[in-house]
Amino acid sequence: MARYKRFTFLCDPDERRILAALAKRLERSQSDSVRWLIRNAAAELQPAGSCVVCGMPAGDRGACPEHLQMLERIELEAERKNAQEGSHARQA
Numbered sequence: 001m002a003r004y005k006r007f008t009f010l011c012d013p014d015e016r017r018i019l020a021a022l023a024k025r026l027e028r029s030q031s032d033s034v035r036w037l038i039r040n041a042a043a044e045l046q047p048a049g050s051c052v053v054c055g056m057p058a059g060d061r062g063a064c065p066e067h068l069q070m071l072e073r074i075e076l077e078a079e080r081k082n083a084q085e086g087s088h089a090r091q092a
Contacts, residue, residue, distance in 0.1 A: 022037075028082065032078050035074065035078075051063045053067040053071075
């Protein structure tokens, strides 16, 4: 899924180090790691069986049918991006 809107935030040096360490542990970019945190935090805050995006009843995948495809596209795009970054790193 193409992303066209930028969201920035201020953080202190400790928070930046934590984010960098998390990204390294997840083997993802820092942006992907923030998206991962947001999705997981939303899932924790939703009542069991609710969509993490809208709160409507959801199946065992954590999202209603409308938002499930969106979340799957986000995950596929992140996987493709990481695969491309990995192939670039191997070529270097």
